[in-house]
Amino acid sequence: MTAIPFPSPPADTAAVTALRSEFRGFLAEQLKDRTPRQRSDNWYGFDRGFSRAMGQAGYLGMTWPKQYGGHERSAFERYVVVEESLAAGAPVGAHWIADRQSGPSIIKYGTQAQKDLLLPQIAAGQAAFCIGMSEPDSGSDLAATRTRAIRDGDNYRITGTKLWTSFAHEADWVILFCRTGSGGPAERQAGTSQFLVDLKNTPGLTIRPIIDLAGQHHFNEMHFEDAIVPADMLLGAEGQGWEQVMSELAFERSGPERFLSSIELLKQLIAVLAARDSDFAQITLGRVTARLAVLRRLSRSVTAMLHDKADAGLQAAIVKDVGALFEQALPDIARELVDAEPDPRAAAAYAGVLGNIVLNAPSWSLRGGTREILRGIIARGLGVR
Amino acid sequence: MLADMLERLFDAHLDDAALARAAQGEWLGAAWDEIAANGLPLALLSDDRGGFGLSAAETGEVLRLLGRRAVPLPVAETMAANRLLAAAGLPLAEGAAGLAEGGTIAGGRLTGTASRVAWADKLECLALSVGGRLYRVPRAGWTIAEAEHALTGEPRETITFDWAADEGAPLAHDLLAEGAAIRAFQIAGALEAALDLTLAHTSTRVQFGKPLARFQAVQHELAKLAGELACATAAADLAGEALARGDLAGVAAGSLRAREAAGNGASIATQMHGAIGFTREYPLHRHTTALWTWRDEFGGQVHWARLLGKAALAAGADGYWPMVTSL
Numbered sequence: 001m002t003a004i005p006f007p008s009p010p011a012d013t014a015a016v017t018a019l020r021s022e023f024r025g026f027l028a029e030q031l032k033d034r035t036p037r038q039r040s041d042n043w044y045g046f047d048r049g050f051s052r053a054m055g056q057a058g059y060l061g062m063t064w065p066k067q068y069g070g071h072e073r074s075a076f077e078r079y080v081v082v083e084e085s086l087a088a089g090a091p092v093g094a095h096w097i098a099d100r101q102s103g104p105s106i107i108k109y110g111t112q113a114q115k116d117l118l119l120p121q122i123a124a125g126q127a128a129f130c131i132g133m134s135e136p137d138s139g140s141d142l143a144a145t146r147t148r149a150i151r152d153g154d155n156y157r158i159t160g161t162k163l164w165t166s167f168a169h170e171a172d173w174v175i176l177f178c179r180t181g182s183g184g185p186a187e188r189q190a191g192t193s194q195f196l197v198d199l200k201n202t203p204g205l206t207i208r209p210i211i212d213l214a215g216q217h218h219f220n221e222m223h224f225e226d227a228i229v230p231a232d233m234l235l236g237a238e239g240q241g242w243e244q245v246m247s248e249l250a251f252e253r254s255g256p257e258r259f260l261s262s263i264e265l266l267k268q269l270i271a272v273l274a275a276r277d278s279d280f281a282q283i284t285l286g287r288v289t290a291r292l293a294v295l296r297r298l299s300r301s302v303t304a305m306l307h308d309k310a311d312a313g314l315q316a317a318i319v320k321d322v323g324a325l326f327e328q329a330l331p332d333i334a335r336e337l338v339d340a341e342p343d344p345r346a347a348a349a350y351a352g353v354l355g356n357i358v359l360n361a362p363s364w365s366l367r368g369g370t371r372e373i374l375r376g377i378i379a380r381g382l383g384v385r
Numbered sequence: 386m387l388a389d390m391l392e393r394l395f396d397a398h399l400d401d402a403a404l405a406r407a408a409q410g411e412w413l414g415a416a417w418d419e420i421a422a423n424g425l426p427l428a429l430l431s432d433d434r435g436g437f438g439l440s441a442a443e444t445g446e447v448l449r450l451l452g453r454r455a456v457p458l459p460v461a462e463t464m465a466a467n468r469l470l471a472a473a474g475l476p477l478a479e480g481a482a483g484l485a486e487g488g489t490i491a492g493g494r495l496t497g498t499a500s501r502v503a504w505a506d507k508l509e510c511l512a513l514s515v516g517g518r519l520y521r522v523p524r525a526g527w528t529i530a531e532a533e534h535a536l537t538g539e540p541r542e543t544i545t546f547d548w549a550a551d552e553g554a555p556l557a558h559d560l561l562a563e564g565a566a567i568r569a570f571q572i573a574g575a576l577e578a579a580l581d582l583t584l585a586h587t588s589t590r591v592q593f594g595k596p597l598a599r600f601q602a603v604q605h606e607l608a609k610l611a612g613e614l615a616c617a618t619a620a621a622d623l624a625g626e627a628l629a630r631g632d633l634a635g636v637a638a639g640s641l642r643a644r645e646a647a648g649n650g651a652s653i654a655t656q657m658h659g660a661i662g663f664t665r666e667y668p669l670h671r672h673t674t675a676l677w678t679w680r681d682e683f684g685g686q687v688h689w690a691r692l693l694g695k696a697a698l699a700a701g702a703d704g705y706w707p708m709v710t711s712l
């Protein structure tokens with residue numbers, strides 16, 4: 001039998017239930033002035049004040065050791081905070097990447113000094129991170145990276161260009177994936193390493209905005225021209241880069257952000273339809289809700305695997321693939337039910353949210369690994385690649 | 386362990402010839418007797434009621450296995466009927482049993498009809514839901530009005546009741562929900578079989594000088610099929626847990642997503658097989674016809690979608706997410 005196993009997630013404990021209601025209260029207070037249109041930015045909303053409040057209240061670094069400012073809570077408790085943040089449309093951008101993947105990567109691979117320096121800041125909601133993987137000639141084929149780091153005494157000198165770096169213009173740090181070895185066929189993956197680069201204090205680094213299709217500035221080009229990075233900012237060991245990015249991607253792909261991107265549209269749709277007595281609307285919402293409930297269960301099942309330190313890369317790829325189809329289908333489902341001209345700047349909540357979602361949805365099956373790449377990973381898991 | 390025992394049992398009694406006869410509507414009496422002798426009709430009951438005392442995970446495994454082996458006998462229905470009868474404190478079935486809603490009771494007599502009952506002519510009794518109560522109706526209590534069939538070829542008879550009703554007992558939970566949850570597990574099992582067959586076929590069938598599974602377009606379809614299977618399995622678990630809590634909206638959610646996966650998965654599997662998947666010679670048809678049957682039984686897709694959608698609209702924009710996390 002070749003079915004890919006998804007263990008049943010445990011029922012919510014009393015601690016999880018209590019946390020959920022406490023955190024809902026926190027969000028209601030923090031987000032009381034946030035409009036539906038703003039909420040529909042989902043995890044692309046960036047607000048340092050909100051992230052600091054999250055840190056102060058103990059909602060960041062939830063599973064990390066207390067020694068580093070963490071709270072030693074369970075993966076399921078963290079999941080509650082993550083899904084409730086997204087469902088409420090909280091502006092999580094200033095802590096999202098650090099809390100989800102950079103921090104865990106530093107815990108797993110970082111030196112003592114790196115952990116002591118960075119983890120407490122992340123847990124306090126004061127250090128924003130971004131992901132420096134993609135390049136002009138290396139997108140899906142990440143191992144084709146050409147950004148080069150050359151050892152020079154106590155430093156590395158880095159030259160190359162990173163592309164599509166979300167929040168590089170706002171963040172404090174980037175984890176930079178680059179080539180330290182030869183790049184020959186034997187070293188395509190083995191010759192790579194990652195660096196913790198201080199975005200605000202690195203001579204030779206320039207960051208240029210790229211305006212996305214929706215007209216927003218959220219991603220960037222980062223150009224490194226003989227930029228100097230201290231050697232003690234190498235993450236882990238030289239040559240470990242590939243292993244590190246693969247491990248990060250399992251965290252990056254498995255979460256509820258892979259099917260909740262259009263949740264605000266679904267809520268606004270319900271607000272419009274609640275006033276109607278439409279059989280078609282009821283049936284459609286039933287089917288949508290069933291898909292959402294099952295995706296949530298699959299995602300909690302991946303959390304259970306991560307909690308047990310199992311390798312969930314394959315399961316995460318399935319959740320992201322099926323999840324992106326769901327969140328991308330919502331605008332068209334909404335359009336079958338309600339006539340409205342989408343306009344992200346509209347005053348009306350529904351048209352504004354629809355406009356924002358229609359413009360952003362195409363990116364959801366690209367970012368974090370494209371649909372085609374995910375299906376390749378799943379096919380490999382099935383043994384046919 | 387239990388699964389291995391069942392696999393051996395089905396290997397011994399459900400060969401290709403037997404399955405083909407069942408698809409013509411023939412009752413596989415010898416296979417039923419063996420299945421009953423192994424205690425399967427009571428499997429979902431606790432140890433002290435003569436059941437297997439299974440955990441939720443083991444229950445799912447057994448029910449999925451019935452789907453994976455396309456067992457053409459009302460084993461799942463009998464298990465479910467006994468679970469309902471036991472919960473209501475009524476005597477258990479002494480043979481094969483069915484699950485149905487229908488009929489009316491007036492003046493102590495059950496009359497009226499129930500439609501499309503699986504293997505109705507061969508059952509010992511029915512667990513029948515009438516007006517919120519459960520009745521254990523013996524075979525003498527109905528006649529066959531119309532001999533209809535499922536897409537698998539198995540009988541689904543419409544029956545006419547005429548029975549001096551006893552007082553029955555309060556129904557533990559919605560009978561359609563019981564059936565829908567059971568079918569969700571069977572759907573997940575049938576999709577496991579469909580994926581296995583599709584992987585085996587595309588890995589051995591050579592076109593253009595290489596196995597089909599080497600073509601990226603085929604690999605991506607296999608990945609989608611694995612995704613549908615993952616959804617169906619999680620959906621069945623969700624429905625099963627909701628049924629145990631008596632939460633109809635949760636059963637609706639799980640059941641609906643499993644029904645959707647049945648259709649999506651069956652099309653991919655058939656397409657990836659080519660013409661051989663469209664024959665009665667090759668085993669895929671047993672699973673696809675079962676998928677197309679089960680996805681429309683025990684309340685159709687519209688029935689369950691309407692129930693869940695009404696709950697979503699009643700929750701409203703602010704209550705929607707809390708409703709989702711409660712499913």
Ligand SMILES: Cc1cc2nc3c(=O)[nH]c(=O)nc-3n(C[C@H](O)[C@H](O)[C@H](O)COP(=O)(O)OP(=O)(O)OC[C@H]3O[C@@H](n4cnc5c(N)ncnc54)[C@H](O)[C@@H]3O)c2cc1C
Nearest residue numbers: 131132133134139140164165166363366367368369370372
């Ligand atoms: C909104 C957004 C935010 C992003 N943020 C970041 C970020 O913060 N940091 C970062 O490093 N990157 C980021 N990215 C980049 C993202 O990871 C890449 O876009 C993605 O990996 C694909 O690379 P590419 O765009 O170069 O497309 P390509 O790799 O050139 O692919 C183009 C098309 O070809 C398909 N394709 C490629 N290879 C194959 C193959 N082998 N088989 C079949 N089809 C194939 C792809 O699936 C895609 O459809 C972001 C992207 C978006 C859209």
